[in-house]
Amino acid sequence: MIKALLFDIDDTLYDSTTLAEMARRNSVKAMIDSGLPFKDEQELYEKLLHIIKTFGSNYPRHYDELLRYLNIPWNPKIIAAGIVAYEHTKFGYLKPFPGVIPSLIRFREKFRLGVVSNGIAIKQWEKLIALGLSHFFDVFVTSGEAGVEKPSVEIFTLTAEKFGLDPRECVMIGNKLDVDITGAGNAGMGTIWFRREENAYLKHEGKGPDYIIESFFELIPLIEKITQ
C-alpha cells in the first residue's frame, strides 16, 4: 500500500533547464551591455557553459573565471552585471510546472510527501521556498546532508526511514531515469518517470520505470489508479 510520494526538485517540480539557460543567456547579454568586449552572444554563452562545466554549477565565481579565461582584466561592473541579470531572470523563472500545486494539494489528503534531491541543503530549500512549495513536504533529503547521492540505494532507504515506512510503501517521481528511477527502483520503491525529453528513454540502463507521465496533470489520475 502506497503511503508516501517522493519528488525530485530540479526539472521535476519546476523547469530548471529553461531557468538556467535563460538566466545564463541574459547574464551574457548584460555583461556585453556593461562593456565586455565581445560581440557574439552565442559564442560567449558557450564559453560560459565551458566555465560552468569546468568549475561545477555551484562554484560561486563563474563570471570572474570567464573574464580570466578571456584574458580580460577583472572588472567588477561586468561581473556584477552578470550576477544581477542571472538573479533577476531566476526570480522570473522559478515557478512550479503547471499542475504541480493542485496535485500536491490533492495528494496531501491521502499521502505523506517528501523530496529527495541531489544538491546543497540550503540551496534546494531556497528553491522550494521560492516556488511556494515548502509547506507541502514532511521529509526533505538532500545528498548534501545525507552524504550520498542519487542513484545510491542508501539515499532512498534513508528517506523511507525518515517517514518510518518500508521503501515498498513509497513511490518516487522524477525526471532522470538513471538517477531518480533506477535508484528508487533498486531500493524497492515504486517509480514514476516524468519524461520531459522524447528520446530520453533510450538512454537508461537497468530496471525501467513502473509508470511514465509527460505532465503533472497526468499524475493525479495515475496515482488514483495505482492506489485503488
Add this chain to the structure above:
Amino acid sequence: MIKALLFDIDDTLYDSTTLAEMARRNSVKAMIDSGLPFKDEQELYEKLLHIIKTFGSNYPRHYDELLRYLNIPWNPKIIAAGIVAYEHTKFGYLKPFPGVIPSLIRFREKFRLGVVSNGIAIKQWEKLIALGLSHFFDVFVTSGEAGVEKPSVEIFTLTAEKFGLDPRECVMIGNKLDVDITGAGNAGMGTIWFRREENAYLKHEGKGPDYIIESFFELIPLIEKITQ
C-alpha cells in the same frame, strides 16, 4: 568651474535604510513561518540586528549565526526561508529615489558623473545595475578597490584624479555629513548634503556642507544656480 558631480550610493541614490529594514523584517517573518520556534517578531528582529552588528553587514551567514545564538540546531529550511525573503524583498525595494533618473539624465548634458562609495566593488556595482543607473557614471570608486574609506581625503582626490580634474572642479552629493560631506570638503570639493533626517545636522563635526537638499527634485535647480 564645476565639471563633475560625484554621488554616494546607499541612502543617496536609493533608500538603503528602508530596504534593509523591510528585508530583515520579512526574513524574520519567513523564518518563523518555516518553523523557527519564536513568537515575538520584534524580539527576533532585534536579535537579528544584534547578529548583523556583531558580524558586520557583509558577513554571508547571519541566519546560521542567529540560530546558533538562539541555541536552535542548524536548520537549512529556516535559513533558506530567511535568505529567500531577504532577496525577494530587496528585489522590490531596490529602486532609485524619486527624481534620481531625470536628474541624472539632465546632468549628463553638462557634467561628468561619478560614484564614491564605501563598500565592496562587485556589491556596489550590483546595486547600481539593479537600480538601472550604471550607464550614467564614468568613474566609480569604492573603498574596496581604493583601499581607503570615506571620509579619508585620499578616496576623494583619487576620484578627482580618475576624472583628470582638480578636486575644486568636483561637487560631492551624499547623505552622511561625517562621511561624504566632511571628507569631500577636506579634499577641496564642493559639497551638497542630502539631508534625510531632521536632526542629523546637529551631529556633525568639522566643516559643514556648502548646500543642503531634502529631495532629489531640489538638485537640478540648485546645480543650475551654482554653476551659472
